[in-house]
Amino acid sequence: MSTGTTKLDVVVSDVVPVNDLVTRFHFRRRDGELLPTFSGGAHVVVEMRDSDRTRLNPYSLMGSPLDTREYTISVRRDDVGRGGSLFMHRQVKPGLEMVISYPVNLFSLDLRAKKHLMLAGGIGITPFMAQTSQLAAAGGNFELHYTCRTASLGTYADVLQQRYGSRVKLYHDDREERIDLDRLLSS
Ligand SMILES: Cc1cc2nc3c(=O)[nH]c(=O)nc-3n(C[C@H](O)[C@H](O)[C@H](O)COP(=O)(O)OP(=O)(O)OC[C@H]3O[C@@H](n4cnc5c(N)ncnc54)[C@H](O)[C@@H]3O)c2cc1C
The missing domain is CATH 3.40.50.80 (Nucleotide-binding domain of ferredoxin-NADP reductase (FNR) module)
Structure with missing residues (x-):
């Protein structure tokens, strides 16, 4: 199994409105175990089962990489997009079971930097x-x-x-x- 193709069965543990455009979503593993470790800058691909289609949108993990009890993402509502962010805002509620990818990092820190x-x-x-x-x-x-x-x-x-x-x-x-x-x- 390679990173990015492996999937995680999660449940939405909380949904928190942040401001007029942005909502935060918290995910925990359905089996109660810790989620895989990740580094700052990583994203997951969230699968959205929207009637007869599956939407796949990437979202950056915004929580501390030191705490893998949950993953958190924040989604900005895009009223003219293809509908993924609107699905997140309108359909995703606490308790919903979802599937997300393992974290992938295309934007990692270079830890050799002095600043x-x-x-x-x-x-x-x-x-x-x-x-x-x-x-x-x-x-x-x-x-x-x-x-x-x-x-x-x-x-x-x-x-x-x-x-x-x-x-x-x-x-x-x-x-x-x-x-x-x-x-x-x-x-
Ligand atoms: C690595 C990564 C991390 C990301 N992290 C976040 C995050 O933390 N939070 C977040 O809110 N978003 C994030 N995004 C963006 C997110 O994946 C979605 O693109 C966003 O939520 C909008 O999704 P959508 O399905 O509503 O619209 P999309 O279909 O993704 O549309 C986004 C924009 O693309 C344009 N567009 C779409 N379709 C067309 C078309 N056919 N022709 C012309 N223009 C078009 C529109 O201007 C639209 O506003 C991230 C993206 C990447 C790649």
Whole structure:
């Protein structure tokens, strides 16, 4: 069995609205065992049985890689997509049995780095949630620059600032705040 093709039988243990667009989903193994370990940046492919079709959408794991009692993902509702995110928002409730892939990491941290400069925008924050947890636990050095449309759509901005203080810098589109890439990269 190869990573990515192996599947996990899970149950939705919680569904938590985060803001107007984003909802968080918690999964546990149906057999009560721990889930496989993963590293920050990994995603799983969620199978959605939608009437007569199966949708397959990848979602980044956003929980701490140190805690594999559950996996958590956050899904942004896309009203003009092919329907996967709408399925997650409308049909997925606690207790639903689902199938997900083993975690695959196409966006892993390079642990040789002396410092990690992280740039995130919108729902793209999700892999950084896991990566910052992993780095913080290992005493790693990082700085996260996170752009959001508005403060109320700044998914997990409050959690990140609470956890990491000045290591997190927020930028809001509606306040015309922009990441100064030239300055960041030159330093
Ligand atoms: C590695 C990885 C990790 C991801 N992690 C997350 C995550 O943590 N959270 C999250 O919310 N999303 C994540 N995504 C995105 C997610 O997989 C879905 O794409 C997203 O939820 C939208 O799904 P959907 O089925 O509603 O729409 P999709 O069908 O995936 O559509 C997405 C967008 O593609 C465009 N599109 C779709 N079909 C067409 C078409 N036929 N022609 C032209 N344009 C089209 C539309 O603009 C649409 O808005 C991740 C994607 C990848 C690859």
